[in-house]
Amino acid sequence: MIKNISNLGDAAVYCDFGTEVNKSVNSEVIKYFKALKKENVESINNLTPSYNKLIVSYDLRKTNFKEVKKLIENLNINETQDKNNTKIEIPVCCDDQFSLDIKRLEEKLKINRDKILKNFFRKEYFCYMTGFIAGMPFLGDLDENMRVPRLETPRVKVPKGSVALTEQFANIYTFESPGGWNIIGNTPLDIFDNSKEVEPNVINPGDTVVFKQINIEEYNSYNDK
Amino acid sequence: MINNFEIIRAGVNTTFQDQGRSNLYHIGIPFSGAMDNRNYSLANKLTGNKLTSPVIEFAYQGPHLKYTGEKINIAVTGDVVFKIIKSGTEIDGNCYESYQIESGDQINLISTNKSVYGYLAIGGGLDLKLQWNSCSINTKANIGSNDGKKLENGQKINILNINSDQTKKKTSYINSKVENIRVIKGPNFDYFSEEGKKIFFEKEFTVSKLSDRMGMRLEGSKIENIVNTNIKSEGLIKGVIQVPADGNPIIMLSDHGTVGGYPKIGVVASVDYDRLVQISPGSKIKFKEINLSDAETLFKLYEMETQNLLLQI
Numbered sequence: 001m002i003k004n005i006s007n008l009g010d011a012a013v014y015c016d017f018g019t020e021v022n023k024s025v026n027s028e029v030i031k032y033f034k035a036l037k038k039e040n041v042e043s044i045n046n047l048t049p050s051y052n053k054l055i056v057s058y059d060l061r062k063t064n065f066k067e068v069k070k071l072i073e074n075l076n077i078n079e080t081q082d083k084n085n086t087k088i089e090i091p092v093c094c095d096d097q098f099s100l101d102i103k104r105l106e107e108k109l110k111i112n113r114d115k116i117l118k119n120f121f122r123k124e125y126f127c128y129m130t131g132f133i134a135g136m137p138f139l140g141d142l143d144e145n146m147r148v149p150r151l152e153t154p155r156v157k158v159p160k161g162s163v164a165l166t167e168q169f170a171n172i173y174t175f176e177s178p179g180g181w182n183i184i185g186n187t188p189l190d191i192f193d194n195s196k197e198v199e200p201n202v203i204n205p206g207d208t209v210v211f212k213q214i215n216i217e218e219y220n221s222y223n224d225k
Numbered sequence: 226m227i228n229n230f231e232i233i234r235a236g237v238n239t240t241f242q243d244q245g246r247s248n249l250y251h252i253g254i255p256f257s258g259a260m261d262n263r264n265y266s267l268a269n270k271l272t273g274n275k276l277t278s279p280v281i282e283f284a285y286q287g288p289h290l291k292y293t294g295e296k297i298n299i300a301v302t303g304d305v306v307f308k309i310i311k312s313g314t315e316i317d318g319n320c321y322e323s324y325q326i327e328s329g330d331q332i333n334l335i336s337t338n339k340s341v342y343g344y345l346a347i348g349g350g351l352d353l354k355l356q357w358n359s360c361s362i363n364t365k366a367n368i369g370s371n372d373g374k375k376l377e378n379g380q381k382i383n384i385l386n387i388n389s390d391q392t393k394k395k396t397s398y399i400n401s402k403v404e405n406i407r408v409i410k411g412p413n414f415d416y417f418s419e420e421g422k423k424i425f426f427e428k429e430f431t432v433s434k435l436s437d438r439m440g441m442r443l444e445g446s447k448i449e450n451i452v453n454t455n456i457k458s459e460g461l462i463k464g465v466i467q468v469p470a471d472g473n474p475i476i477m478l479s480d481h482g483t484v485g486g487y488p489k490i491g492v493v494a495s496v497d498y499d500r501l502v503q504i505s506p507g508s509k510i511k512f513k514e515i516n517l518s519d520a521e522t523l524f525k526l527y528e529m530e531t532q533n534l535l536l537q538i
Contacts, residue, residue: 006412007409007517009464009492009494010521010524011464011495013359037251045247045248048250048251048459048460048484050457050460051458053459054458060495060524061528130252130253131251132253132458132484133253134254134366140518181354194356194368196498201252
């Protein structure tokens, strides 16, 4: 449930679902996000779900805080509850050339490579939000024994497609960008295709994601098909 | 016949902009669009274009262009010093006035006078490849026309159509400067010490040279955080003022990232956004608290004024 609705400036509504970061709080955020998206309100120009907040921005020339707040309060959330969430399989290769931080992960977690990969690939992940760079999904939760902090010194360039871990989350670098997450592997799948006018992103907030381990031959031939 | 401009000198940060792209924050794509919306609309109106047509936005020093093709009309808005060169003769250009340009003419947008952004609208519009329904270039994310990159020397800009009505249009408008930027308190206002809150609303800040289309960085007395210098990442909108651990506020501008993890001390009222972006590095700004209902009323008046200006053209 929304704990508090307030204004963020004069052109956005700030829906506060609390301060905790967990799947049940985030699922509530996603429910509201999806319900509002479905309403397709012309005066609303953006919805930004995150771990425990939903920001609804609107065109102040067309509506105002009071109207949008009322709309949110009157949403019928139960009816729009999404039972069949999309489940997406992401191929990941953990060949040495890709798992750039495997040594660091072994040291920090005090478990060996095989066990790390086994833990990582057997889980189902939930997409809490996408952002930071276009299309980057924040996927959780990693098991308690798989959680490591960010790199002390972030990389200037993280290769595109890198799959990386930090604390309770995994993410995928949709473009080459600076970054400080611990890289475990790389996906040959284009997670964000900016040549697509519609749905350029493969993973949306609220989706379920599973990672499938592939070998280097499968990785190299993945985009040949 | 191809009607186009050749870029002799691109300028400092010259891009194509329009009304921006909406409903993509949830997948991490910024809004972008013209920084100063009023001047953007006025430029289009002066050339007889649709108000949401793409224009050329420039910062500080604009482009120097040479035209080849059929007669067209153009208009410049902002506080811009520019010249039109016709067969060797230089004419001083006036903003808020349309000009007819013919083959061989040049437009030299020399500088934005004590401001940041200027706009050049071209009658008939620009022939651009849109991305997600907008031409707006975001150079940090490489999104938009021109492969998401700023314009460069030697490039050509193709004209889409030729307007049949090229009669001179003009209006008188003076860009007003704002003394105080009005701000609504943000959701993390109470993260800051009493002294910090006082500094925020009472002291002057200097606009840093590191400001760009993504954000305006400010320097001045440090604003002390007494709760937590980081929050869990959450959505941002333009005008949000974040204060990172170093105590120096950053105002999110049109190309800002979609989420951020610094406490939000306030949000700039929409009424002052167009004027905020025009404050140049080195200038001082001061914030003034305003409540939501006053902010809404003032924006309504500002919008009415914009509509009136458009009607006069």
